[in-house]
Amino acid sequence: MTVISMVQNMVSDWKAYSPVGTEQEVRFICDVLNLKPNSQILDLYCGYGRHAIELAKCGYQVTGLDVNKDFLDIAKQKAIEAGVDVDFRQSDMRDMQYNQRFDAIINMFVAFGYFSDIENSEVIKKIAQALKIGGCFLIDLLNRDWMIRNNLNRYWRHPSGEYVLAYKIELQQGIAIMRRELLNQITGTKTRAEFVLRAYSLTEMNNILEENGFSIVHSYGGFDGCEYTKDTPRMIILAKKTQTC
Ligand SMILES: C[S@@+](CC[C@H](N)C(=O)[O-])C[C@H]1O[C@@H](n2cnc3c(N)ncnc32)[C@H](O)[C@@H]1O
Structure with missing residues (x-):
């Protein structure tokens, strides 16, 4: 072909990277996380900062982490243009060393499953370590x-x-x-x-999350807030850190 x-x-998934798509996604993120102003959010695999910058505009303290310097350079420039302060960091997420720092962590646009099963679980463990108890993790995946x-x-x-x-x-x-x-x-x-x-099912994600001290709060099928079903292209999971493992 x-x-x-x-x-x-x-x-056509063009909306996903368009301002319209990002706007809907950010509205959804704010609604489901329901955070107080000034809460600390980590945008894990932030890319060129399309969510991080909009969340900073909403009054949150945002850190954006990505391994790709070119994306981060675009992100920094866009943040300056938008007049917001975002702490953009270049790092491989497997080297992330935060400890109970964030109120919420977001992982948007299918940015999970890049490694072996063991390493993918380690990624979830690092995310759990970086979150405060009671903090939320929002992960946006394709529905396997x-x-x-x-x-x-x-x-x-x-x-x-x-x-x-x-x-x-x-x-x-x-x-x-x-x-x-x-x-x-x-x-x-x-x-x-x-x-x-690695394309995980909801059951597999539930197991990995539970092993690392999370409970799933809700699973959504789209950024309009619809329920996850076998017929929704996306699988968006909202999980809460309920215990330290
Ligand atoms: C599909 S993009 C998603 C970007 C962003 N979340 C968005 O919605 O625009 C995946 C991102 O993951 C980043 N990435 C891939 N492997 C990484 C790693 N090991 N550590 C940190 N970032 C990584 C890539 O540079 C890329 O920006």
């Missing part, structure tokens, strides 16, 4: 059960260009093999990459 036909057949039944291509716009993403699910290991193509509109060049993402 060519990229053009992939785009024509796409499930939906992905299996809807092997559709996705497409979105991004400051680096236009992404086209195709995937197939390998059932035994529960991994999604993702093929990503970035079209740079200015230079016309295409960059291709293939990567593997």
